[in-house]
Amino acid sequence: MSPSKLTTRQFTQTEQNEQFDSWLAQQTFPSIDDDHVRESIKAELELTRSMGVEEFTLWAKWHELRERFPGRTVETLWGPENQPVKQEVSDLLDRAEAMIWSTEDPDNYLNLEPELLYVGDTLSVPSIDQPHLIGPV
Secondary structure (H helix, E strand, O other), rough: OOOOHOOOOOOOOHHHHHHHHHHHHOOOOOOHHHHHHHHHHHHHHHHHHHHOOHHHHHHHHHHHHHHHEEEEEEEEOOOOEEOOHHHHHHHHHHHHOOOOOOOOOHHHHHHOOOOOOOOOOOOOOOOOOOOOHHOOO
C-alpha cells in the first residue's frame, strides 16, 4: 500500500482520555519523598547562590562532565579519588583542564595574544586534535 493511500484516524477527546487512563493504570511509578526533594533543591540553591559567575560556570560544567563521563572511585596515596573508567576520557579531560584560562590579576587580559586564522572562502570547524589551534597542552 502506498503512503498516499494510508489514512489517519482522528481520536476524539474522550478516546484520548480513555487511552491515557488505560496507559496510566499499567504504569508503576516510584514513590517520591517531597520533603527530600524540597531539601535537596534548597541546599543546591543555597550552594549556588554563594558562588560567583566564574565559579558557578566551572561547577556546572564539572557536573555536566561527571554525568557524561561517569567514573569509579580509586584509592590513591592521597585518599579516594574519582577517575574516569576509560583512559582516553581521562586524557581528554586533562587536556580540557589544561586549556582553562584564569587570571590572578584583572589586567592580565592585556597579555593575551589572539591569533587570526585565515580559513579561505569556506568556514570550517577546526578539530580539537589540531594542536596549533588549541595552543600548547
